[in-house]
Amino acid sequence: MKRRNFLYLTGIGVGATMMRGVPVFGTPIAPEAALEYIDPAAKKILTDVALNAARAKGATYTDVRIGRYLNQFVVTREDKVENVVNTESYGMGIRVIANGCWGFAAIDKMDKDSIAKAAATAVAIAKENARLQSEPVQLAPQKGYGEVSWKAPIEKNAFEVPIKEKVDLLLSVNDAAMKGGANYVDSILFFVNEQKYFASTDGSYIDQDVHRIWPLFTITKIDPKTGKFETRNSLSAPRGMGYEYINPRESDKITGGPSVLYKDRYDMLEDAKLGAKQVTEKLTAKSVEAGKYDLVLDPSHLWLTIHESVGHPTELDRVLGYEANFAGTSFLTLDKWESKKFNFGNKNVNIVADKLQPGSLGAVGYDDEGVKTKQWDLIKDGILVNYQTIRDQAHIIGLNESQGCCYADNWSDVQFQRMPNVSLQPGKAPLKPMEMIKNVEKGIYILGDGSFSIDQQRYNFQFAGQLFYEIKEGKIAGMIKDVAYQSNTQEFWNSCHSICDQSDYRLGGSFFDGKGQPGQVSAVSHGSSTTRFNGVNVINTARKI
Incomplete structure (x- = not known):
C-alpha cells in the first residue's frame, strides 16, 4: 500500500476529520464509465489463456482472478464540496502451484500474449520458491462449479445515482449540524463496486458483483470560553448494500434510547441533527x-x-x-x-x-x-x-x-x-x-x-x-x-x-x-x-x- 493510502485509511478508520483530499485508488474515470459492462464470456476467454499457459509451463494447479474495482468518493466540509473522485482498477492476478509451491504474478495488459507471459512468470516464481520450501502445499479438495454468477442483492446501484443528489445530501447534513451549533463538520459518501471473475483448473468460472457503501461524518464543537472541543462521529456502519441503505424506513427504526438508530438502514440527516446536540452535551458532561x-x-x-x-x-x-x-x-x-x-x-x-x-x-x-x-x-x-x-x-x-x-x-x-x-x-x-x-x-x-x-x-x-x-x-x-x-x-x-x-x-x-x-x-x-x-x-x- 502506498504511504498516502495508508495515511488516509488510518484517518478514515477513526473519523472523517483528516479528509481534505482523497487519494486515488486506480485510474480516474468519468462517473458514467463505472456503469459500463464487461461480458463474462470475454473474461472466460482471457482466463483460459492463463490456465492453459500455466499448465504448459508445469503448473499442477492454477487460479485466475480478473478484477475491476470501482470507487467513488464524495467529500464535503461545511458548505463546500472538497472532492469528488471516481476511480477504476482493472487487471488480472494469476496464482499457480508448481513443484509443490505457490507462485503469483499480476498484469494490467489484458491481451493474450501478455497474459501468457504473466502465467509463465508465476510458474517460474513457484519453481524458484520450491527450492526453499520444506513441505509441498496441501490444498483441500474443491469441486468445480462450471459457469456460475453471484450478485449482491442490492435495490439501487449507488453508481447510478447522480453526483448532485449525493452532494445535496451531504450539504444538507452539514447544514443541519451547523444550525445545531457545530463549529465544523466533515461528511463523506464512499461507494465500492468489485466486479470479480474467478477461474481455476478445478473447473470453475465464477462471475461476481459486490457492492458496498459507507456514509460518515465528524462534527466538532468548540467551547469559546475555554478553547476546548469535542467531536461526535456518525453512528453509521459501512454495509454491503446499495444506495437504499441511506433511505431509511420507519419500520426499521429502533427507539427508546438516547440515539435514534435503524436496524438495516441509516438516516444520515437525523443522525447529524442529533449529533450536533450530543457534541454540545459532551462539552459540559461530567x-x-x-x-x-x-x-x-x-x-x-x-x-x-x-x-x-x-x-x-x-x-x-x-x-x-x-x-x-x-x-x-x-x-x-x-x-x-x-x-x-x-x-x-x-x-x-x-x-x-x-x-x-x-x-x-x-x-x-x-x-x-x-x-x-x-x-x-x-x-x-x-x-x-x-x-x-x-x-x-x-x-x-x-x-x-x-x-x-x-x-x-x-x-x-x-x-x-x-x-x-x-x-x-x-x-x-x-x-x-x-x-x-x-x-x-x-x-x-x-x-x-x-x-x-x-x-x-x-x-x-x-x-x-x-x-x-x-x-x-x-x-x-x-x-x-x-x-x-x-x-x-x-x-x-x-x-x-x-x-x-x-x-x-x-x-x-x-x-x-x-x-x-x-x-x-x-x-x-x-x-x-x-x-x-x-x-x-x-x-x-x-x-x-
Missing part, C-alpha cells in the same frame, strides 16, 4: 469516576470489540504465527481448540463466522479460491470450537474442505486468509435495551466506536467509544465522558450477563481491516444485539498518572 461498572454496549460500539478480541484471534494463520512480525499472533493456540473445553466465555456467548448474511460487508457467493461460502460456529456456548481457514490450511485442523475465507483486496495482490463476518448471536428471550438498563444499578451505556488498543496476542485490551451515559438504579442519569474500559478477552466474555433479542440485532463493521505484508485491506461486518457485561474495569482517560 468526567467519569474510575471503577467497576456494568457495561451496556450498543452494537454500534460492540462490533469493534468483537472484531479485535474474537475475529482476529480466531484467524488460523495468526494462531500459527504467520502474522507475528506485523500484527501479532493469537492466544487461542491449537492446544486450546484440541482440548474441546477451553472456556472462551460463558454460556451466553455464541459467536458465528459467515460469508452469507445479506447486507454484510463480507457477503459473497464464492471466495477468492472459488470456494462456495457458508456459516459455521467459532464459539459455541462459550467454548472455542473452530477457526477461520482457507484451502491450504484446512488439513491442519482436520477439515476436508475450506471454510471460504480467502480474499485479495485487488487483482494485483495475492489472495490469503481474511476474516469472514464474525457475529455474536442474539439472546433467545425477549429483551430490549431499555429493559436491560432497568436492571442495572451502576453502569455505563456506550454507543459508537472510538480509540482502542490490544496486545500482540489479542488478549489484553482497552476500548473507548463515541457516547457514554451513566446508569444509576436502572435509569439513564445523563451523559459522561473520558470513558474507556479495560479487560482481557477471556475475562470480558465470561462477564457477559445478557444479550438483547433478535429485534435489536444490527451490523457494524470495518471498510479497512488491515493485514499481511505487503499490507492489504478487507471489508468485514460484525453483528450483535445490545449486550450487558458485568463488573468491567473503567478508567478515566483524561486523568494523568
